[in-house]
Amino acid sequence: MPTNFFAILTAALVPLITGYIWYHPKVFGTFWMRIAGVNEDKIKKSNMLFIFLFSTFLSILIGMFLQFVTIHQFGALGMIGGDETLAKTSYTAFMKEYRMAYRSFGHGVLHSFMAGIFFVFPLFGINAAFERKSWKYVMLNAGYWTVTITIMGGIICGWYALDGFNFTTPK
Template structure:
Protein backbone atom coordinates (compact mmCIF):
# COMPACT_ATOMS: atom_id res chain seq x y z
CA UNK A 1 0.00 0.00 0.00
CA UNK A 2 1.28 3.47 -0.81
CA UNK A 3 1.84 5.54 2.31
CA UNK A 4 -0.20 8.66 2.98
CA UNK A 5 1.97 11.57 4.06
CA UNK A 6 -0.16 12.98 6.87
CA UNK A 7 2.43 15.65 7.67
CA UNK A 8 2.14 17.10 4.18
CA UNK A 9 -1.65 16.98 4.31
CA UNK A 10 -1.83 18.60 7.76
CA UNK A 11 0.58 21.32 6.64
CA UNK A 12 -1.46 21.89 3.49
CA UNK A 13 -4.65 22.01 5.61
CA UNK A 14 -3.34 25.19 7.24
CA UNK A 15 -3.03 26.96 3.88
CA UNK A 16 -6.72 27.98 3.61
CA UNK A 17 -6.46 29.88 6.90
CA UNK A 18 -3.32 31.67 5.76
CA UNK A 19 -4.53 32.54 2.26
CA UNK A 20 -7.99 33.37 3.63
CA UNK A 21 -6.55 35.84 6.14
CA UNK A 22 -4.93 37.65 3.22
CA UNK A 23 -7.62 37.23 0.51
CA UNK A 24 -10.56 38.16 2.74
CA UNK A 25 -8.75 40.96 4.58
CA UNK A 26 -10.68 44.26 4.31
CA UNK A 27 -7.78 45.87 2.41
CA UNK A 28 -7.80 43.11 -0.21
CA UNK A 29 -11.22 41.55 -1.03
CA UNK A 30 -12.83 41.35 2.42
CA UNK A 31 -15.08 44.38 2.12
CA UNK A 32 -16.26 43.39 -1.35
CA UNK A 33 -16.82 39.79 -0.24
CA UNK A 34 -18.90 40.85 2.77
CA UNK A 35 -21.11 42.93 0.48
CA UNK A 36 -21.64 40.29 -2.23
CA UNK A 37 -22.00 37.44 0.29
CA UNK A 38 -24.47 39.36 2.42
CA UNK A 39 -22.33 39.19 5.57
CA UNK A 40 -22.00 42.05 8.05
CA UNK A 41 -19.65 42.79 10.96
CA UNK A 42 -22.31 42.04 13.58
CA UNK A 43 -22.91 38.59 12.16
CA UNK A 44 -19.16 37.96 12.15
CA UNK A 45 -18.75 39.07 15.78
CA UNK A 46 -21.46 36.70 17.01
CA UNK A 47 -19.70 33.56 15.79
CA UNK A 48 -17.46 31.03 17.52
CA UNK A 49 -14.22 31.61 15.61
CA UNK A 50 -12.33 28.84 17.45
CA UNK A 51 -14.87 26.26 16.34
CA UNK A 52 -14.91 27.72 12.83
CA UNK A 53 -11.11 27.46 12.56
CA UNK A 54 -11.01 23.88 13.89
CA UNK A 55 -13.78 22.73 11.56
CA UNK A 56 -12.13 24.58 8.65
CA UNK A 57 -8.85 22.77 9.26
CA UNK A 58 -10.68 19.43 9.38
CA UNK A 59 -12.45 20.16 6.08
CA UNK A 60 -9.18 21.38 4.52
CA UNK A 61 -7.59 18.09 5.65
CA UNK A 62 -10.27 16.24 3.66
CA UNK A 63 -9.47 18.42 0.63
CA UNK A 64 -5.80 17.51 1.09
CA UNK A 65 -6.64 13.81 1.12
CA UNK A 66 -8.25 14.18 -2.30
CA UNK A 67 -5.50 16.44 -3.66
CA UNK A 68 -2.84 13.76 -3.15
CA UNK A 69 -4.71 11.52 -5.58
CA UNK A 70 -5.11 14.37 -8.07
CA UNK A 71 -1.48 15.46 -7.96
CA UNK A 72 0.55 12.26 -7.49
CA UNK A 73 0.38 9.95 -10.51
CA UNK A 74 1.73 6.94 -8.65
CA UNK A 75 -1.53 6.74 -6.68
CA UNK A 76 -3.27 6.29 -10.04
CA UNK A 77 -0.92 3.43 -10.90
CA UNK A 78 -1.83 1.77 -7.62
CA UNK A 79 -5.51 2.18 -8.46
CA UNK A 80 -4.93 0.43 -11.79
CA UNK A 81 -3.87 -2.74 -9.97
CA UNK A 82 -6.68 -2.68 -7.43
CA UNK A 83 -4.73 -1.24 -4.52
CA UNK A 84 -2.75 -4.29 -3.40
CA UNK A 85 0.92 -4.16 -4.40
CA UNK A 86 1.38 -7.79 -3.36
CA UNK A 87 -0.97 -8.89 -6.16
CA UNK A 88 0.66 -6.65 -8.77
CA UNK A 89 2.25 -7.96 -11.92
CA UNK A 90 5.97 -7.41 -12.52
CA UNK A 91 5.11 -4.57 -14.90
CA UNK A 92 3.76 -2.53 -11.97
CA UNK A 93 6.96 -3.06 -9.98
CA UNK A 94 9.02 -2.08 -13.02
CA UNK A 95 6.87 1.03 -13.56
CA UNK A 96 7.26 2.11 -9.94
CA UNK A 97 10.99 1.47 -10.08
CA UNK A 98 11.31 3.71 -13.13
CA UNK A 99 8.80 6.40 -12.12
CA UNK A 100 8.84 6.25 -8.31
CA UNK A 101 9.71 9.95 -7.92
CA UNK A 102 8.72 11.18 -11.37
CA UNK A 103 6.59 14.32 -11.53
CA UNK A 104 6.85 14.90 -7.81
CA UNK A 105 7.52 18.56 -7.32
CA UNK A 106 5.79 21.60 -5.95
CA UNK A 107 5.26 22.90 -9.48
CA UNK A 108 3.71 19.70 -10.76
CA UNK A 109 1.33 19.44 -7.82
CA UNK A 110 0.44 23.11 -8.16
CA UNK A 111 -0.32 22.64 -11.87
CA UNK A 112 -2.74 19.76 -11.27
CA UNK A 113 -4.37 21.52 -8.33
CA UNK A 114 -4.75 24.72 -10.39
CA UNK A 115 -6.49 22.75 -13.15
CA UNK A 116 -8.77 21.26 -10.49
CA UNK A 117 -9.63 24.76 -9.33
CA UNK A 118 -10.29 26.00 -12.84
CA UNK A 119 -12.27 23.03 -14.13
CA UNK A 120 -13.93 21.76 -10.93
CA UNK A 121 -14.10 24.43 -8.21
CA UNK A 122 -15.05 27.33 -10.50
CA UNK A 123 -17.95 25.42 -12.10
CA UNK A 124 -19.22 24.35 -8.66
CA UNK A 125 -19.34 27.95 -7.45
CA UNK A 126 -20.86 29.04 -10.76
CA UNK A 127 -23.69 26.51 -10.61
CA UNK A 128 -24.50 27.35 -6.99
CA UNK A 129 -24.40 31.08 -7.72
CA UNK A 130 -26.82 30.73 -10.63
CA UNK A 131 -29.42 29.07 -8.44
CA UNK A 132 -28.72 31.27 -5.40
CA UNK A 133 -28.96 34.37 -7.59
CA UNK A 134 -25.47 35.47 -6.56
CA UNK A 135 -23.38 37.76 -8.73
CA UNK A 136 -20.44 36.71 -10.88
CA UNK A 137 -18.32 38.88 -8.61
CA UNK A 138 -19.24 36.47 -5.79
CA UNK A 139 -18.25 33.50 -7.97
CA UNK A 140 -14.91 34.97 -9.00
CA UNK A 141 -14.04 36.06 -5.45
CA UNK A 142 -14.67 32.65 -3.91
CA UNK A 143 -13.56 30.43 -6.79
CA UNK A 144 -10.44 32.58 -7.17
CA UNK A 145 -9.63 32.16 -3.50
CA UNK A 146 -10.10 28.39 -3.61
CA UNK A 147 -8.19 27.99 -6.87
CA UNK A 148 -5.18 29.83 -5.44
CA UNK A 149 -5.50 28.00 -2.14
CA UNK A 150 -5.68 24.47 -3.56
CA UNK A 151 -2.89 25.33 -6.01
CA UNK A 152 -0.61 25.96 -3.03
CA UNK A 153 -1.99 22.93 -1.17
CA UNK A 154 -1.42 20.64 -4.18
CA UNK A 155 2.12 21.93 -4.55
CA UNK A 156 2.90 21.21 -0.91
CA UNK A 157 1.38 17.74 -1.01
CA UNK A 158 3.01 16.63 -4.26
CA UNK A 159 6.36 18.27 -3.53
CA UNK A 160 6.61 16.82 -0.04
CA UNK A 161 6.54 13.26 -1.39
CA UNK A 162 9.72 13.97 -3.34
CA UNK A 163 11.59 14.83 -0.16
CA UNK A 164 14.24 12.21 0.43
CA UNK A 165 13.31 9.92 3.28
CA UNK A 166 9.64 9.66 2.33
CA UNK A 167 9.83 7.65 -0.85
CA UNK A 168 6.46 6.62 -2.17
CA UNK A 169 6.20 3.03 -3.38
CA UNK A 170 9.75 1.89 -2.92
CA UNK A 171 10.25 -1.03 -5.31
CA UNK A 172 10.63 -4.53 -3.87
Protein backbone atom coordinates in the same frame (compact mmCIF):
# COMPACT_ATOMS: atom_id res chain seq x y z
CA MET B 1 1.52 3.13 0.19
CA PRO B 2 2.44 5.82 2.69
CA THR B 3 0.34 8.92 3.13
CA ASN B 4 2.44 11.91 4.03
CA PHE B 5 0.37 13.32 6.89
CA PHE B 6 2.92 16.08 7.58
CA ALA B 7 2.47 17.42 4.06
CA ILE B 8 -1.32 17.19 4.30
CA LEU B 9 -1.44 18.87 7.72
CA THR B 10 0.87 21.64 6.52
CA ALA B 11 -1.23 22.13 3.39
CA ALA B 12 -4.38 22.19 5.56
CA LEU B 13 -3.12 25.42 7.12
CA VAL B 14 -2.96 27.15 3.74
CA PRO B 15 -6.70 27.99 3.55
CA LEU B 16 -6.46 29.79 6.90
CA ILE B 17 -3.43 31.79 5.79
CA THR B 18 -4.68 32.64 2.31
CA GLY B 19 -8.15 33.33 3.73
CA TYR B 20 -6.69 35.78 6.23
CA ILE B 21 -4.99 37.63 3.38
CA TRP B 22 -7.69 37.27 0.67
CA TYR B 23 -10.62 38.23 2.89
CA HIS B 24 -8.76 40.93 4.83
CA PRO B 25 -10.62 44.26 4.69
CA LYS B 26 -7.67 45.85 2.86
CA VAL B 27 -7.76 43.20 0.13
CA PHE B 28 -11.20 41.71 -0.72
CA GLY B 29 -12.82 41.54 2.75
CA THR B 30 -15.07 44.58 2.50
CA PHE B 31 -16.08 43.65 -1.05
CA TRP B 32 -16.78 40.05 0.02
CA MET B 33 -18.95 41.16 2.95
CA ARG B 34 -21.04 43.31 0.63
CA ILE B 35 -21.60 40.70 -2.11
CA ALA B 36 -22.04 37.80 0.35
CA GLY B 37 -24.50 39.70 2.52
CA VAL B 38 -22.38 39.43 5.67
CA ASN B 39 -21.91 42.20 8.22
CA GLU B 40 -19.60 42.79 11.19
CA ASP B 41 -22.39 42.04 13.69
CA LYS B 42 -23.07 38.63 12.13
CA ILE B 43 -19.36 37.79 12.20
CA LYS B 44 -19.01 38.79 15.86
CA LYS B 45 -21.94 36.54 16.84
CA SER B 46 -20.38 33.45 15.23
CA ASN B 47 -18.36 30.77 17.02
CA MET B 48 -14.95 31.43 15.47
CA LEU B 49 -13.22 28.57 17.31
CA PHE B 50 -15.65 26.08 15.80
CA ILE B 51 -15.34 27.69 12.37
CA PHE B 52 -11.53 27.47 12.43
CA LEU B 53 -11.46 23.88 13.75
CA PHE B 54 -14.11 22.68 11.29
CA SER B 55 -12.38 24.52 8.43
CA THR B 56 -9.09 22.86 9.33
CA PHE B 57 -10.75 19.42 9.37
CA LEU B 58 -12.30 20.06 5.96
CA SER B 59 -8.96 21.35 4.68
CA ILE B 60 -7.36 18.05 5.72
CA LEU B 61 -9.96 16.28 3.58
CA ILE B 62 -9.09 18.57 0.66
CA GLY B 63 -5.41 17.72 1.18
CA MET B 64 -6.19 14.00 1.17
CA PHE B 65 -7.94 14.44 -2.17
CA LEU B 66 -5.19 16.60 -3.66
CA GLN B 67 -2.59 13.88 -3.21
CA PHE B 68 -4.55 11.83 -5.76
CA VAL B 69 -4.82 14.81 -8.11
CA THR B 70 -1.12 15.68 -8.01
CA ILE B 71 0.71 12.36 -7.57
CA HIS B 72 0.19 10.04 -10.50
CA GLN B 73 1.65 7.00 -8.76
CA PHE B 74 -1.54 6.82 -6.68
CA GLY B 75 -3.35 6.13 -9.96
CA ALA B 76 -0.97 3.29 -10.78
CA LEU B 77 -1.62 1.79 -7.36
CA GLY B 78 -5.35 2.11 -7.94
CA MET B 79 -5.00 0.16 -11.18
CA ILE B 80 -3.79 -2.88 -9.23
CA GLY B 81 -6.46 -2.66 -6.56
CA GLY B 82 -4.38 -0.87 -3.94
CA ASP B 83 -2.34 -3.84 -2.72
CA GLU B 84 1.26 -3.65 -3.88
CA THR B 85 1.99 -7.17 -2.64
CA LEU B 86 -0.39 -8.59 -5.26
CA ALA B 87 1.11 -6.58 -8.12
CA LYS B 88 2.36 -8.14 -11.32
CA THR B 89 5.88 -7.62 -12.57
CA SER B 90 4.71 -4.89 -14.95
CA TYR B 91 3.65 -2.75 -11.97
CA THR B 92 6.96 -3.40 -10.24
CA ALA B 93 8.87 -2.39 -13.39
CA PHE B 94 6.70 0.72 -13.82
CA MET B 95 7.19 1.86 -10.23
CA LYS B 96 10.92 1.18 -10.39
CA GLU B 97 11.14 3.42 -13.44
CA TYR B 98 8.61 6.12 -12.50
CA ARG B 99 8.17 6.11 -8.71
CA MET B 100 9.59 9.64 -8.42
CA ALA B 101 8.41 11.04 -11.78
CA TYR B 102 6.54 14.32 -11.74
CA ARG B 103 6.98 14.92 -8.04
CA SER B 104 7.68 18.59 -7.55
CA PHE B 105 6.08 21.71 -6.18
CA GLY B 106 5.54 22.97 -9.74
CA HIS B 107 3.81 19.80 -10.85
CA GLY B 108 1.47 19.95 -7.86
CA VAL B 109 0.75 23.59 -8.63
CA LEU B 110 -0.11 22.78 -12.25
CA HIS B 111 -2.57 20.00 -11.47
CA SER B 112 -4.16 21.78 -8.54
CA PHE B 113 -4.60 24.95 -10.60
CA MET B 114 -6.35 22.89 -13.28
CA ALA B 115 -8.59 21.40 -10.57
CA GLY B 116 -9.44 24.94 -9.51
CA ILE B 117 -10.38 26.01 -13.03
CA PHE B 118 -12.18 22.84 -14.12
CA PHE B 119 -13.70 21.71 -10.79
CA VAL B 120 -13.90 24.49 -8.19
CA PHE B 121 -15.00 27.28 -10.54
CA PRO B 122 -17.89 25.23 -12.04
CA LEU B 123 -19.05 24.21 -8.54
CA PHE B 124 -19.21 27.82 -7.40
CA GLY B 125 -20.85 28.85 -10.68
CA ILE B 126 -23.61 26.27 -10.38
CA ASN B 127 -24.32 27.06 -6.73
CA ALA B 128 -24.28 30.80 -7.38
CA ALA B 129 -26.70 30.45 -10.29
CA PHE B 130 -29.26 28.66 -8.11
CA GLU B 131 -28.61 30.96 -5.13
CA ARG B 132 -28.96 34.01 -7.41
CA LYS B 133 -25.49 35.24 -6.45
CA SER B 134 -23.53 37.53 -8.74
CA TRP B 135 -20.63 36.52 -10.95
CA LYS B 136 -18.48 38.79 -8.79
CA TYR B 137 -19.29 36.44 -5.90
CA VAL B 138 -18.33 33.42 -8.03
CA MET B 139 -15.06 34.93 -9.23
CA LEU B 140 -14.06 36.14 -5.76
CA ASN B 141 -14.66 32.82 -3.99
CA ALA B 142 -13.59 30.51 -6.83
CA GLY B 143 -10.48 32.65 -7.20
CA TYR B 144 -9.69 32.25 -3.52
CA TRP B 145 -10.11 28.48 -3.66
CA THR B 146 -8.16 28.15 -6.89
CA VAL B 147 -5.22 30.07 -5.42
CA THR B 148 -5.52 28.12 -2.16
CA ILE B 149 -5.64 24.61 -3.61
CA THR B 150 -2.91 25.53 -6.08
CA ILE B 151 -0.58 26.24 -3.16
CA MET B 152 -1.84 23.19 -1.24
CA GLY B 153 -1.22 20.88 -4.20
CA GLY B 154 2.29 22.27 -4.66
CA ILE B 155 3.11 21.60 -1.02
CA ILE B 156 1.70 18.07 -1.09
CA CYS B 157 3.30 17.00 -4.37
CA GLY B 158 6.62 18.68 -3.59
CA TRP B 159 6.81 17.19 -0.12
CA TYR B 160 6.26 13.68 -1.48
CA ALA B 161 9.44 14.17 -3.48
CA LEU B 162 11.46 14.25 -0.27
CA ASP B 163 13.18 11.04 0.73
CA GLY B 164 11.24 8.85 3.09
CA PHE B 165 7.94 9.21 1.27
CA ASN B 166 8.70 7.18 -1.82
CA PHE B 167 6.38 4.58 -3.16
CA THR B 168 7.72 1.14 -2.53
CA THR B 169 8.03 -1.52 -5.14
CA PRO B 170 7.03 -5.05 -4.25
CA LYS B 171 9.76 -7.61 -4.00
